[in-house]
Amino acid sequence: MTLLPSIQLSLRPGIVEFGWGHPDSALLPVEDIARAAAHTLAQDGRLALAYGAEQGPGNLITPICTRLGHIDGTAPPAEQIFITGGVSQALDLLCTTLTRPGDIALVEAPTYHLALRILRDHKLHLIPIPADQDGLRIDLLEQQLAGLRSQGQTARLLYTVPTFSNPTGISMTVERRHALVELAQRVGLTVIEDDVYRELWYDATPPPSLFSLAPLGPIIRLGSFAKILAPGLRLGWLLAAPEIVQRCVKSGLLDSGGGVNHFTAQIVGTFLELNLLDKHVATLRVAYKQRRDALLSALRRYLPTDCTWRTPQGSFFVWIRLPANRDSAALLPQAEAAGVSYLPGALFHASGGGKRYLRLSFALLPAAEMEEGARRLGAFFQTLS
Amino acid sequence: MTLLPSIQLSLRPGIVEFGWGHPDSALLPVEDIARAAAHTLAQDGRLALAYGAEQGPGNLITPICTRLGHIDGTAPPAEQIFITGGVSQALDLLCTTLTRPGDIALVEAPTYHLALRILRDHKLHLIPIPADQDGLRIDLLEQQLAGLRSQGQTARLLYTVPTFSNPTGISMTVERRHALVELAQRVGLTVIEDDVYRELWYDATPPPSLFSLAPLGPIIRLGSFAKILAPGLRLGWLLAAPEIVQRCVKSGLLDSGGGVNHFTAQIVGTFLELNLLDKHVATLRVAYKQRRDALLSALRRYLPTDCTWRTPQGSFFVWIRLPANRDSAALLPQAEAAGVSYLPGALFHASGGGKRYLRLSFALLPAAEMEEGARRLGAFFQTLS
Numbered sequence: 111m112t113l114l115p116s117i118q119l120s121l122r123p124g125i126v127e128f129g130w131g132h133p134d135s136a137l138l139p140v141e142d143i144a145r146a147a148a149h150t151l152a153q154d155g156r157l158a159l160a161y162g163a164e165q166g167p168g169n170l171i172t173p174i175c176t177r178l179g180h181i182d183g184t185a186p187p188a189e190q191i192f193i194t195g196g197v198s199q200a201l202d203l204l205c206t207t208l209t210r211p212g213d214i215a216l217v218e219a220p221t222y223h224l225a226l227r228i229l230r231d232h233k234l235h236l237i238p239i240p241a242d243q244d245g246l247r248i249d250l251l252e253q254q255l256a257g258l259r260s261q262g263q264t265a266r267l268l269y270t271v272p273t274f275s276n277p278t279g280i281s282m283t284v285e286r287r288h289a290l291v292e293l294a295q296r297v298g299l300t301v302i303e304d305d306v307y308r309e310l311w312y313d314a315t316p317p318p319s320l321f322s323l324a325p326l327g328p329i330i331r332l333g334s335f336a337k338i339l340a341p342g343l344r345l346g347w348l349l350a351a352p353e354i355v356q357r358c359v360k361s362g363l364l365d366s367g368g369g370v371n372h373f374t375a376q377i378v379g380t381f382l383e384l385n386l387l388d389k390h391v392a393t394l395r396v397a398y399k400q401r402r403d404a405l406l407s408a409l410r411r412y413l414p415t416d417c418t419w420r421t422p423q424g425s426f427f428v429w430i431r432l433p434a435n436r437d438s439a440a441l442l443p444q445a446e447a448a449g450v451s452y453l454p455g456a457l458f459h460a461s462g463g464g465k466r467y468l469r470l471s472f473a474l475l476p477a478a479e480m481e482e483g484a485r486r487l488g489a490f491f492q493t494l495s
Numbered sequence: 496m497t498l499l500p501s502i503q504l505s506l507r508p509g510i511v512e513f514g515w516g517h518p519d520s521a522l523l524p525v526e527d528i529a530r531a532a533a534h535t536l537a538q539d540g541r542l543a544l545a546y547g548a549e550q551g552p553g554n555l556i557t558p559i560c561t562r563l564g565h566i567d568g569t570a571p572p573a574e575q576i577f578i579t580g581g582v583s584q585a586l587d588l589l590c591t592t593l594t595r596p597g598d599i600a601l602v603e604a605p606t607y608h609l610a611l612r613i614l615r616d617h618k619l620h621l622i623p624i625p626a627d628q629d630g631l632r633i634d635l636l637e638q639q640l641a642g643l644r645s646q647g648q649t650a651r652l653l654y655t656v657p658t659f660s661n662p663t664g665i666s667m668t669v670e671r672r673h674a675l676v677e678l679a680q681r682v683g684l685t686v687i688e689d690d691v692y693r694e695l696w697y698d699a700t701p702p703p704s705l706f707s708l709a710p711l712g713p714i715i716r717l718g719s720f721a722k723i724l725a726p727g728l729r730l731g732w733l734l735a736a737p738e739i740v741q742r743c744v745k746s747g748l749l750d751s752g753g754g755v756n757h758f759t760a761q762i763v764g765t766f767l768e769l770n771l772l773d774k775h776v777a778t779l780r781v782a783y784k785q786r787r788d789a790l791l792s793a794l795r796r797y798l799p800t801d802c803t804w805r806t807p808q809g810s811f812f813v814w815i816r817l818p819a820n821r822d823s824a825a826l827l828p829q830a831e832a833a834g835v836s837y838l839p840g841a842l843f844h845a846s847g848g849g850k851r852y853l854r855l856s857f858a859l860l861p862a863a864e865m866e867e868g869a870r871r872l873g874a875f876f877q878t879l880s
Binding site for chain 1: 498499500501502503504517518520521523525526528529532533536537540541542543544545546547548549550552553554556557573580581582583584587590591592595596609610611612613614615616617618721725726727728729746747748750751752753754755756757758759761
């Protein structure tokens with residue numbers, strides 16, 4: 111019998127793997143989660159093992175609302191939150207609940223490549239809206255919406271990562287956030303705000319979320335414990351107008367199975383009640399900032415001057431622009447033969463573009479390995495000149 | 496702030512609640528799960544907290560295959576299993592992966608009412624196929640398929656609970672199982688076999704699963720830890736031809752989030768490795784058989800002779816037939832006013848029928864409370880004569 115893997119990550123010997131957006135497993139708070147699990151099962155373990163409340167358990171919802179109050183300045187009311195199995199599960203459920211095949215989904219270009227896959231699995235028609243150094247181009251979004259309207263069409267939703275974008279690390283400016291919210295409210299556009307990196311800021315706290323500018327709609331904000339606690343938990347939350355929360359709560363999936371991932375939700379509820387999360391997130395900020403700085407320093411040292419990038423102010427990624435004639439996807443096999451890997455920029459575009467870009471992650475690898483990876487990447491690019 | 500509930504179950508004072516198909520929380524193996532959780536996190540906890548392998552972790556897949564080998568006589572190969580978030584999540588994922596809105600789904604009549612909700616959320620067109628005391632009527636299924644074919648239509652799938660059906664407790668005979676598999680193979684009909692009650696037999700082991708009669712297709716068999724371990728875990732498995740498993744593994748949802756419910760999957764893998772499940776299932780069989788017998792005895796004592804039922808050989812439910820002119824849904828408010836509740840039979844039918852039936856569950860309540868409930872139900876029915 112083949113030995114089956116336990117985890118998704120697989121590393122190839124001899125290659126510095128900048129492609130994976132996974133956290134270093136050394137940063138996972140194993141002991142504190144063990145403590146929360148033991149506590150949960152010792153207190154009244156039956157509550158963690160029965161079918162969970164559809165909205166999510168109160169003892170997770172309540173501390174999340176409190177915590178968001180500290181982060182945002184205002185705590186959302188409990189009826190605006192729904193516990194999810196992470197951003198991917200939330201997006202999947204929203205597609206099932208709100209869309210039909212052939213519906214138009216607007217997506218940032220570039221954007222989180224695996225969100226595109228989930229939207230495509232629901233047979234949505236994806237239309238990219240360009241982003242620049244200030245985030246999504248609201249003027250182009252407005253043009254696209256007007257163009258659709260003139261053809262009698264309408265967009266069912268917009269998916270965006272406005273804060274520390276994956277892959278670019280850029281945050282949408284406050285001005286554009288207000289403009290997007292105003293536009294979305296005016297035309298009734300559902301905006302799915304993937305807000306998974308908000309707490310992983312390294313220099314300054316990010317601008318307010320779109321949701322907090324318009325908490326009664328039409329923004330749906332997705333949060334997750336994947337990046338701030340542990341991805342294997344498959345746990346997150348959704349903030350939205352009460353009627354969207356109710357559509358999730360009353361879906362067949364929830365009616366049949368009860369709350370999504372209830373057992374884990376109870377354990378994470380305890381983790382929050384024991385006040386273990388804030389200190390862990392503070393540790394992560396320090397660790398990831400060091401890794402970001404180590405990677406940027408190595409890139410400055412080794413990459414040719416015709417490669418450019420911005421300093422990401424949060425999240426896990428450096429988005430590198432190559433000279434105009436380069437194609438990062440075409441170059442990948444040679445780069446891997448030279449002992450370094452990355453994700454090609456074209457992956458992050460719904461329909462073309464991004465060829466001269468590539469994404470490096472600094473979440474997984476220790477500084478010394480990233481330095482070696484940057485050296486190999488630089489040496490490989492030098493051979494192309 | 497409102498105190499939010501933690502669990503899905505809510506009991507109304509003064510009412511004997513036969514409606515909920517939930518297990519008694521006293522039967523949940525809290526201490527053994529605490530032991531498995533502690534063991535998992537102490538051994539190599541990082542494996543439980545990283546993104547999980549898309550197919551599910553090897554240390555859960557391997558013991559499930561071994562265990563199914565003991566139950567079925569033959570262990571399925573690992574490439575035919577996929578770890579799910581329970582039957583509901585599996586059904587939801589299969590709908591996303593295999594169907595489009597408007598596709599035809601054939602469903603047993605009566606069948607599990609909440610599966611109907613999930614199929615409807617995916618906008619499938621449901622067509623009922625009647626079942627009798629021997630299970631699904633294969634002759635009527637064949638007629639329906641022929642009728643569809645003559646109109647140029649085809650059924651995308653059949654959903655069935657062939658073993659200890661919810662709501663009837665009936666199992667499909669071996670002859671019909673062979674006939675169904677032969678028909679499904681002949682016409683290429685995907686059959687989703689909800690096999691969640693197989694291990695909860697009280698008199699004799701049930702007939703072989705449809706899947707084990709045709710392991711290479713077109714049967715998809717859904718199993719779950721919800722009934723044999725704990726529903727709040729939200730964990731199960733799917734057995735299917737390797738190409739179906741691969742469609743699940745390669746879906747956007749799995750690519751993005753890694754394995755479904757990975758943390759819990761690792762803990763349940765440990766639970767199986769510690770060999771804690773078989774003794775727990777044996778305990779459940781004894782406990783539920785006692786409850787079944789207690790309910791049946793009370794029903795015989797208190798219900799009018801014009802109410803009839805069969806002895807369920809497994810699962811949680813007694814399916815009661817009332818006299819022909821009765822409507823269990825219309826009577827429910829009066830029954831609840833008399834202090835007893837149930838689920839009306841019409842719920843379990845996709846499009847009409849079942850009015851004179853009702854479902855009682857014996858999983859949740861202790862014998863004394865069920866006796867009182869049967870007494871109230873009997874007294875209420877006497878008032879109608």
